[in-house]
Amino acid sequence: MMKSWMLAGFVVACATTSAFGQDYNGGAFCQILGPGPDVTLCELYDFGSTQRVNGGAWNGVASAVRVGTTSWNVGSAQLLWEQMPDPDHPKITMNIYRLMDGRFENIANHWVKHGYFALSDQQCSDAALGLCQGTNGTRLGLACTDTYSPSLNATTALLGPRYEVNPWSGTWSFSGSVFDIGGPSAYLGVRQLQVHDNDVSLVGNPGARYFAEGFYCTGDDICVYNSAAYKELFITAYQPDGRPIFVGESDRDTPPHQSFAMLAAWDKATLTEIAEQMPVIENVSPDGRAVVGAHVTDLGGGLWRYDYTVMNIDMDRQIDQFWVDLPAGVTASNLYFHAPMLHEEIYTYHNGGMSWGPPRDNDPWVGVIEADKVRWSTDAHDPGTSSNPIGWATAYSFGFTADTAPTTGTMGVTAYKPGAAGPITGATRAPSAGVNCPGDIDGNLIVNLDDLQDLLFSFGSPYSLDDLQVVLFNFGNDCTAP
Structure with missing residues (x-):
């Protein structure tokens, strides 16, 4: 697998080919770690298609998938694990991705599971960490694990929309949340990983690979990059009602890959970390980070296809615009966009009896070819206007065709929520100026x-x-x- 990393900063591109430090647990792309709790996932299991979705926008054309997770504190301090309505507990999200023909797409996302009561188990162990140092359940102890079964992770009463959580600080408020004043009506598969039939059809997706990912978002964790893990999914058959039968990579006893899926599973992609302030320092920087992946396919005949996926890891301000610079004389065409459907979350924004939260929708971003760039955007932040920014732990994909070979170019994003002015830019693979170089x-x-x-x-x-x-x-x- 070929992978390269670039770093970028706020407003002025300061990209370099540099490697991140490695933390103890092997979670790549962490800066040098200080003392503190460090949560990771050591188990990701039971990817069964549980039921046919029978309500909402995808009624009868999607399947709900459940995933079990085991968290593990490999840090040097206890991890906060209070129970609602206390905000100091882990917020757990899950995603499913599809990698096909060079494109990496987020095809399903899960509402936030709000953690409660940390067990003092030792489902996973390492001699260097020693034995689990148990607690009373309000903390995840050193070297201890806590498991949430697939059914617990899919329990509607424990699931809330992602927009209620500030992923950078880990803060959340019970007041005004769906747990306080109610949410959309329940149906089979509500708030869970909903996978559309078209996205998992073997006929319609030749050669596709699928990945399931879990992510624990906490306010006191010292390394976000090893707080996620993934496993590859394989479709073995379909139920009579159309549900795919997923089998996860290896078995429960085989550890998952400790990384966000896009950062490790996307072959030959170039990855660029971008943030308002670089390097990102946990609990110090003004906001979190995103990662932009780029993959270029030589189509032959003097054409190249440029594919990008922008993953918001933990930027609370979110992202409402993405662009790639074009040199003079380059011809771009065939603009492409993909985003996961935010099932049910958009309904909690409506005013018809459910008026909390800013407006949100599932409208596709508008792509335009300008004189010096290709740009996609959703509506800018306006309390009275619905929009579709890239929220945390979510990835949107973009692409176009150009008539020049790739080189190192510039891309950028803008933040959706108000804050420091200016774009966030970085280096990426982009069309060259067209010099002939056999x-x-x-x-x-x-x-x-x-x-x-x-x-x-x-x-x-x-x-x-x-x-x-x-x-x-x-x-x-x-x-x-x-």
Whole structure:
């Protein structure tokens, strides 16, 4: 698997090819850790399609999926785990993703499960951590685990909309929440992972891979990147009513991959972390971060398809605009957009008896090709106007076709909620200015070992023996030289 990381900052792009520090638990992309609680997932299991959705926007055309999770405190302090209405408890989300033809898409998301009572189990262990140091249930002790079964994670009475939670601070208020004043009517599959039939059809999704992800959002955790984990899902058959039968990668005893799925499962993607302030420092920076993934497909005939997925990890201000810069003379076409359906969450915003929360909708973002960029946006923040920003632990996908090979370019986002002015920009894979440079596979206008590696990794599709000969013949050429 080929993966590269870039870092970016607020307003001014300051991207570099740099690696994050590794924390003790192996969770990649964490800065050097200080003392404190560090929650991770050591089990992700039982991905059964539980029931046919029989209400809401996807009545009769979707299936509800349940996932079990086991959290594990691998840090150096106890993790807060109070029970509602106290806000100091974990907020647990789940997603399902599809990777197909180079595109990584968020196809299902789950309402927030509000944690209660931390067990003092040791479902997972490590000699370096020692034995679980048990508590009274209001804290997750050092080296201790807590398991929520698939049925508990899908219990409607414990599920609230994501918009009620500030993912950066971990704060939440019982007052005015769905637990305080009620929510949308219940039906089979309500608030759970709803997977549309079209997204999991074997006929309509040839070669697709699927991933389930869990994420524990807490205010006192010292590393967000190992607070998520994922496993690959496999469809073995379908029930007579159309429900797919999912089988998770390996079994419950096999640990999940400790990472957000997009950061590790998207082959050959370039990843860029962006934030209002870089580096992001837990409990210090003004807001959290997002990650932008980029993947480029050579379509042949002088055309390349550029695919991007913007994942809001824990930015409370959310994202309402995304763009990629275009050099002069580049022709872009075939704009693409995908977002998961925010089932039921939008109804809690309506004024017909349910008036809390800012307006929200499922409207697709509007894409436009401008003179110097390709840009997508939803309606700007307005208390009286519905909109569809990228909320936390959620990923939206974008794409277009261009007539030049990739190089390192600039992309950017704007924050939805009011705050510091200006865009957040970073480096990514983007169309080049169109200089002809035979053998330059990665688009940096230099033919070197990186191009040979990229070609060999994708040899046979799309690259052939003829392409290999071009790289070898031009090896060492620097097309940036005068």
